[in-house]
Each structure stands twice: as structure tokens, then as C-alpha cells.
Amino acid sequence: MPTPKIFFAALGTTALLASTSITQAQDLQVAWKGAPEISSADGNYKMKMRGRIFTDWGTVSDNSGKVADTTEFRTARLGIEGVVMKDIKYKFEVDFAGGDADIKDGYMEWALKPVSIAVGQYKVPVSLEEQTSSRYITFLERSSITDAFGFSRDIGISANFAQNDFTLKAGVFQGNFSGNADMEGRTYAARATYAAKIENGLVHVGASAFHRKNDQGVLTKRYRQRPHHHLSPTRYVNTGSFDAESDTFFGAELGAVFGPLSAQAEWGWMKSNAPTEVGMDANFSGGYVDVSYIITGESRGYKGGAFDRIKVANPVFSGGPGAVQIAARYDVIDLTDTDAGVLGGKQTSYIVGVNWHLNNYARVMANYSKSDIDGGVNDGEDISTFGLRFQVDW
Secondary structure (H helix, E strand, O other): OOOHHHHHHHHHHHHHHHHHHHHHHHEEEEEEOOEEEEOOOOOOOOOEEEEEEEEEEEEEEEEEEEEEEEEEEEEEEEEEEEEEOOOOOEEEEOOOHHOOOEEEEEEEEEEEEOOEEEEEEEEEEOOOHOOOOOOOOOOOOHHHHHHHHHOOOEEEEEEEEEEEOOOEEEEEEEEEEOOOOOOOOOEEEEEEEEEEEOOOOOEEEEEEEEEEEEOOOEEOOOOOOOOOOOOOOOOOOOOOOEOOOEEEEEEEEEEEEEOOOOEEEEEEEEEEOOOOOOOEEEEEEEEEEEEEEEOOOOOOEEEOEEEOOOOOOHHHOOOOOOEEEEEEEEEEEEEEOOOOOOEEEEEEEEEEEEEEEEEOEEEEEEEEEEEEEEOOOOOOOOEEEEEEEEEEEE
């Protein structure tokens, strides 16, 4: 049986803890941004659970008939992001799609405004479409250049500048969380953008470049691309492995938003650098142009040199129609360089899509694509895809 001193000490401690908890509770603020974001009253600390689920169904047909009719969790991510002591941001996110636990983003960022320093694993700064989150892209798949040329997340350090509608990001990257090479190659990358604001919209211009070295001892490269659905079992354009010790990319970007009307275009050039006195440098290129229109009147969001979330004026849960977006794209990737003896083929694609945004955080997407192959081992193939996506993020 406790003595009176122990009893009153325990009672006093309980009262003190309760008082502290009440004070801390009063200091907390909660805002809903798809999920609750908890922050201190002074804004020095923030924390938010984040995630996304993309459930896809698709069919793919080529000259031989239907080659795919299946489903997948394209993305199933869970993570956390926040702020520590006002100027240190962090983000960590894992993707469980495909039965594996793959780290996507995992970094800290020291915000010194207008400059910040980021360290960890995140996207190498290249391409408007690559820097736009998959939550906000217009079509089920990004443009061919982003996949064929291997744009990725790597571990690195970068300096970032953002002020007066201008952004500049440059960094050095080496490997990623799944890398197992003892001597990893480095990537040097930079991207700059400017957004000129005009009445009822903006015009975006940008450029990016990187030089990427192979891991030590690796003297080959390979570039390849599916038609415009991830469920395709075949990459119809494919260089195969050929002599190269590094590659260099340069890309130009143009985008615009005029109320509900939006357009964007990119073109990229990839030079694959052959080992000294062995073979020839190979050159490839690709790009796209698209236009979209939100028939319910909303505009595409834009933030920090990339497209952002569409804010739905009349969500379905409140009795509205949501936001309905229609879009069309022309996309091409050319992986043939006859002078260098690389005959990967050229894929030209036409894509149309409809996106129904139920609210700010959920949408249904439908895409149809038709791709023609010129050259390479699949010369003459005609591929059609149809896909649906049911998406939610928080």
C-alpha cells in the first residue's frame, strides 16, 4: 500500500502532466490538407501523414492481337513530411506497389529563403513533366523521354533558389537506396525555370541538363520505352546494350495556363558517350506537345516551376459535378542513330484522355493511345492501349 507521501507525489505528478498536456494541446493547430496537418501555434513545427493509391486497369493490343488485359496497383505510397524548428523540412515516403517496399523520397531540406539546401534521395532536377508530381500529371503515363532516358530519384545534395517566379536547382547525385555498386557513377544536373504571369494565367519557360557517368567498370548503356501504358509487357523501341561510359541530356520546356486552357511541350536530346577510341557517340531525341481544357472552368495549378493540384470549385460530395478535364497529346521518342549503328526504333504516339476530379484529392482517369513503330526489331507494329485509373491522395 503506498504511503501518503508517495500518494501525494503521484497525484502531483499526474496533475502536472495533465496541465502540461492541456497546454501543449492548446498550442496545437490542425488543418486538413487531404489528411490532418498538425502544427505548433508559432508554425515552427509541422507534421503530416501523406500517401497515394493509384489502381489501374488496362488493355494493350498490337499487330498480333490483344497482349495485355490486366490490373495493378501502380502506386501505393505511405509517408510523412514536416518541419522541425522552422527552417528544416523533411519528407519520407515508401511505395508498396508490386509487393516491395521501395523508398521514393527521403530527404531533409534547410530552408534559408530564397535559397535552400536539400540532402537525401529525391528527383534529379530535369524536365517539367518529371518534376510535376504523378498526382497532377494530365495523362496516365508521363512523356516517353522521362522513362526512355532514365530520369530518376537518386541520393544527392542540391542548392535551390526560388524568387520572383524564377527557380534554379543544381546538384550532384550518386546512386540510390537500392544501389549495390562499390563505385557508383555521379550525375551532375541543373534546371532553371521562369513563369511570366499574365492576365488570367501564366507562361512557363525552362531548360535542364545533366551529365551522368556509369558505375565504374560499366561500359554500356541501354534506352527503351513502352507504349503509353505501364501494363504493356513489351517495350517496342529498344536500343539494346551498346558501348558507352556516360550520357549527357539537354531539354527545353514550354508551358502555359490561360484559365481552363492549358498547354505544355518539351523536347530533349540525349548523347551517349562512347568509351575512348571504342565505337561512336550515339544521339537520340524525343518530346511531346499537349493541350488540355477543363470544361467546368477550373485552372491547372502551378507552383515552384511545375504544375500543381487542380482545385475543384464544386466537388461531388457537395452535390457539384467535380472538375472535368479533356486532353490530347502528341509524343515521339527516336532511339535510332544509324551513324552509330544503334537501331532502337522510333515510336510516335497519339493520346487522348478524360479526367474527372471528384474533389481536390480524388480523380478518375481514362486514356486511349495509338503508337506506331518505325525501324528497329518491331518495325511496322501498331499498338493501341486503353487504361483507367482510380486515384486518391492525401
